[in-house]
Amino acid sequence: MKTTTIRDNRDDAGRDLDARILAHMDAQADDSAFDRLAVDVYAYQFERNAPYRRFCERLGTDPSRASSWRDVPAIAAGSFGDARLACFPPDRAALSYVSSGTTASGARASRHDLDAAELYDAALASQYRTLVMPDVLVLPHVFLAPAFPDAPTSSLSYMLSAIDLRFGAAGGGFFVRAGALDFVGLRAALSTEHPCVVFGTAFSFVHLAEQFQATRTRWSLPPGSRVVETGGFKSKSREITRDELYASFDELLGVPPDMCVSEYGMCELGSQWYDANLADICAGRDPRRHVKIGPHWTRTLIVDPVTALPLTSGETGLLQIFDLSNRGSVAAVLTGDLARERDGGIEILGRHPGAPPKGCSIAADESLRGLSS
């Protein structure tokens, strides 16, 4: 599968705004230009996205009071599971991403509709080039995830298919089929003499490691190979620390930690964040480890989990993102993830715990936690 055709269902206003955002992506304009564009995107969304407008009105604000991206009300990521947050009617959705609900309470599956893929494609390609492939044009990509046609509501599968289209080379492919890892195919793909990229969820890497350990298999991928991991560290079978996971990349695949990066993204956002270390190495800088870099068409704030007010630099709080590539939904999103600013980027520290366990479950759930640890 090398091609994915996504319809372009934008109206003129959406297309015009996207053109300005794409120009900003290319030009890396200054903060004032970003603010002007951010406020225009806010006005566009306020006008067309009824649930978001209701949200803003209940906060007592509207675009006439905004002069900066910081003035744009951030909607809770969980709200993508509560309402359809789109600036166009459902029949104009060209892509519909659905994720499993992972919010702290009252979780429902998040849904994120796009009326075209142009912004999304441009955003992911630029970031991937900058932070994963700064030194090489194409590489075989081995994906531990299903291809987009097999998972047509998965934002991850769409992203990987787009990456394969733009950055892939012969010898790679998608190695999750019918919900299971294709170990036979993987063995063949990893028996390569050329550098490659292995990209998968932490969950899939845990399974891969278990299989390799069971069969006493080790790989030594050629120098220049790299690993991209996404999706956190809590698997359904057992929990694994980040250090354990990265040690397994070195031990089982022969890819050193500095050539491994973690991706941060979500169904509700069009842009992605990647660890800085690989790009730093390629640029001859000291690698910043576990520091994620976002694209210049985004801005981040760290806010107090209780008050949602901005914290000072270095403090830990909830990550709030303004992402211009979310033109068709809501650009300002308050995530449920804890983070802090560090070394010119952000460090993701896991999900906010939310409310303590309740509902007649405290006693016995303690025993489950004990088991898992």
Added chain:
Amino acid sequence: MTTLSPAGEIRAAATERFVREWRDPDSWVRREARERLAGGLWSAPVIERAFDHVFSDRADETPTARVGQWFEPYNQVARRTLVILPGNVIGPALCAAFAVAVTGASAILKAASSERAVADIIARQWNEIGFPLAGAIESRYWPGGDIAAEGAAIAEVDGVIAFGSDETIESIRGRVPATKFFKGYGTRHSLGLVTEVADLAWAAESAAIDVSMFDQAGCMSPQTIYVVGDASRALRFAQALDGALRRASGWLPRMKPSKDEAAAANDVLRRSYVTALPANSHGLSPIHTGPDNGGCPDYIIVVEPQGPPRTHGFGRIVVIMPLELGLPPVLTKRFEQIGCSSKEGDEIDIDILRALRGYDDLNEPDLVDLGRMHDAAGLPSVYDFVRREGDVN
């Protein structure tokens, strides 16, 4: 009038004393429980009310009637049972003990780390009461994940009753031999219902009690309250509930929430700005919040369009929805209990129940009065403590 055997009479008298002491605010068990639970999950008035109401006052549930019903015919098949208790409500430890008393069974009560007092006090109380209750309850505690301690307890009993999430229940079930009885009380939720003839002010005062007791964390708490009628009636009920919860916070105050809980409550509030009914629909607000308590509102009331229930399960968060008959059923799974406000003597329209249940199983779930949702003859059930044919794991 229940006639008991001599052994039954002694047991009924002992059980009567057990119940009476827990109902008496001046008894030593209540005084000690008050002291040991202070500063925990619940405020003192909530604890007092929980003890006042944990035993049903229905005539057919008096100790004498229950001993006649259970001990006389079933004492030969009463089990020794391990009960893994929840920590978010007070009732199950006392309800389990009541079941043990009226059946002639015995039990190990495994306490939660967040509430280790009540089971311990019951065990000592029974030793003080003496025969035939002395020694029938043993209170134990072990930290989560201590499989050796859990296994040792399981080896000593004929059956296991566990409270927890569905995932946890299945985990424990897997460690109980198939030859032993197992009963899991997994993830459960309850609803409120305000019928078309109910007085809204009265219903709101009643619902405020159910919401305030255990701060919506219990499986008997009304997570979503359906108000039969259109959106305007739901909005009027929300307004009445706002006043009732404000008053209830005076006599059933909520403890200060943790920072994590405050953050989660504020997340719900932010999300309610999207989910609530449009603000201008009837001139009444669809969102009501209580005064600040630890960084978040003391309570949150959100009126949403008719749909499946919301189950936040913490923080005195209530979702209210209109229930207009003729629209598709709103439930897709069983709910534990419906707390209903109607008029005395009124039969509840079968179409309402059918809409709420989402299917035609009209025996489930239980119907109780709003305001008494936490007073229902509690869990675990007396049935769980006697052997019946085919009731193994």
